[in-house]
Amino acid sequence: MIDWNLAGQVARGVAKTQPAGDPAPFERLADPAAEAARLVAAYTGLVAERVPAPEAVDRGGWIDANLKSMETVLEPAARKVAGGLGPMGALAGTVLALEAGAISGFLAGRVLGQYEFPVLEPDAPARLLFVAPNLGHAARSLNAGEDQLLRWVALHETTHALQFGGVPWLRPYIAETVGQLLEGLQADPRKLMAGMPDLADVKRIANRIREEGLATVAVGPERREVLERLQAFMAVLEGYAEHVMDAVGATVLDDLPSLRAALQKRRRDRSGFMRLFERLIGMDLKLRQYEQGKAFCDAVVARGGITALNVVWAEPAAMPTPAELDDPGAWLRRTGRLGLPRSA
Numbered sequence: 159m160i161d162w163n164l165a166g167q168v169a170r171g172v173a174k175t176q177p178a179g180d181p182a183p184f185e186r187l188a189d190p191a192a193e194a195a196r197l198v199a200a201y202t203g204l205v206a207e208r209v210p211a212p213e214a215v216d217r218g219g220w221i222d223a224n225l226k227s228m229e230t231v232l233e234p235a236a237r238k239v240a241g242g243l244g245p246m247g248a249l250a251g252t253v254l255a256l257e258a259g260a261i262s263g264f265l266a267g268r269v270l271g272q273y274e275f276p277v278l279e280p281d282a283p284a285r286l287l288f289v290a291p292n293l294g295h296a297a298r299s300l301n302a303g304e305d306q307l308l309r310w311v312a313l314h315e316t317t318h319a320l321q322f323g324g325v326p327w328l329r330p331y332i333a334e335t336v337g338q339l340l341e342g343l344q345a346d347p348r349k350l351m352a353g354m355p356d357l358a359d360v361k362r363i364a365n366r367i368r369e370e371g372l373a374t375v376a377v378g379p380e381r382r383e384v385l386e387r388l389q390a391f392m393a394v395l396e397g398y399a400e401h402v403m404d405a406v407g408a409t410v411l412d413d414l415p416s417l418r419a420a421l422q423k424r425r426r427d428r429s430g431f432m433r434l435f436e437r438l439i440g441m442d443l444k445l446r447q448y449e450q451g452k453a454f455c456d457a458v459v460a461r462g463g464i465t466a467l468n469v470v471w472a473e474p475a476a477m478p479t480p481a482e483l484d485d486p487g488a489w490l491r492r493t494g495r496l497g498l499p500r501s502a
Contacts, residue, residue, distance in 0.1 A: 159236050159251040165225055165259035172263025173217040179294025183304040187212035187288060190309045194316035197406045202464060204471075206323025209316065210273075210286040217266040220289050223274050224262050230276045232258060235340050270296060271311045273318035277336055280329040286319055288312075300420035303412075310407050310417055317399040325471045335388045339381055389447070390480045394470055397451020401459065401467075450483055457486040469493050 191212040199205060215223070236254055270292050275284035293311065297304045322328050407414045458467045469476050482489035 159254075160229070160233055160258065161252060161255040162225060162229055162258075164252070164255040165262065166221060168256055168259025169221045169225065169263035169266060170218055172260055173221065173266040176264075176267030177295050178217070178267075178291035179296070179298050181214070181216065181290030181294050183297075184288060184290040184293040184308055185214040187214055187308075187312070190305075190312040191286070191316065193309065193410075194312035195320070197410065198313060198316050198320055198402055201406050202317070202320065202402060203468060204317075204320040204324040206320050209319045209323055210284050212286045212288060212312070214288050214290045216291060217289060220269060220272070220287060221262050221266050223272075223285060223287060224265065225258065227274060227276050228258055228262070230278045231336065231340070268292065271315040273315050273322065275322070275329065278333050280333045284319070284322065286315055288315070296424065300417075300424060302417055302420055306411050306413070306417060310403060310411060310414075313403040313406050314399045317402045318395070321395060321398065321471075327474065328471075331474050332388075332391075335384060335391070338384045339388070386480050387477075390483055391477055393447040393451035393483055394454070394477060395451070396447045397453070397455040398467070398470070400448055400452035401455035405459070405464075454478065454483050454486050454489075458490065461486070461490060466490065 191209075195209055213219075232254065236251060266289070269289050271286075271288045273284060274287050276282045288308075288311070293304075293308060296302070297307050300307070404414065404418060407417070411417065455467055470478070476493055478486075478489045482492070
């Protein structure tokens with residue numbers, strides 16, 4: 159239903175509007191990736207049978223990978239919703255293609271690296287991608303050494319590779335949770351709008367989206383708990399990688415504080431329009447996940463070491479609740495009562 163060729167064209171057009179840097183220094187990945195795998199495994203204790211070989215891609219390559227993953231999620235959802243739209247279904251497919259392309263094109267100009275896999279296909283191969291022109295631009299704009307930046311980003315993405323490669327239940331759990339959210343989509347547009355504010359009251363709708371986020375409004379109250387559980391889960395995934403890249407990076411990088419400060423500035427230094435756009439596509443949620451998740455992981459490690467934090471990988475029930483993300487002590491007490499093993 160969605161015109162993915164159109165989405166790809168739009169994405170490439172949007173990506174071209176964003177500044178790029180010299181990709182050449184970031185195309186030699188074997189040594190930084192091997193170093194990262196060795197260091198992250200030694201620090202975390204996570205062991206994966208196989209870590210994908212690192213790939214240097216341009217923005218077009220990242221767009222292709224991202225749209226392929228999006229297709230596995232959006233296409234079934236789009237067909238379900240379009241079934242209730244009658245003749246308007248085809249138009250909806252075009253609109254979704256434009257939106258998917260615009261979002262992918264925007265992200266293609268910002269992503270530095272990504273552990274990529276089809277969300278709803280737990281057994282499909284994963285890829286370890288580094289977007290070379292974005293790394294080149296980041297090195298220049300952050301005034302960071304190319305080697306230092308690449309090794310630091312490699313620590314973050316390799317941590318994700320070891321998380322998913324070393325904890326067998328992670329990918330099936332994500333697929334199941336996202337599937338639960340998709341099941342809540344209403345094919346009848348009248349039901350889809352049930353419980354929403356009066357459409358004439360644009361201010362109330364805008365305020366609700368601004369306060370709760372577009373995803374929360376879209377899934378509706380009956381799926382809020384599932385969405386919040388997924389958001390907490392993602393915060394731990396990202397926060398763990400953020401913690402590891404700093405904890406390990408401090409031992410091998412010359413000026414980690416400057417790198418961290420520059421990256422934080424890059425994440426926050428956006429125009430008012432870009433802040434609004436990121437809010438609408440959920441990027442601001444991801445930024446909050448970095449911060450909240452890292453604060454949680456840092457606090458747990460400070461109290462019990464990495465062994466205590468690795469309890470999150472024991473089983474889905476060991477993941478912190480949204481409330482526990484802001485109260486690491488409560489999570490430590492709960493998991494201690496459950497008698498969960500203090501290991502990866």
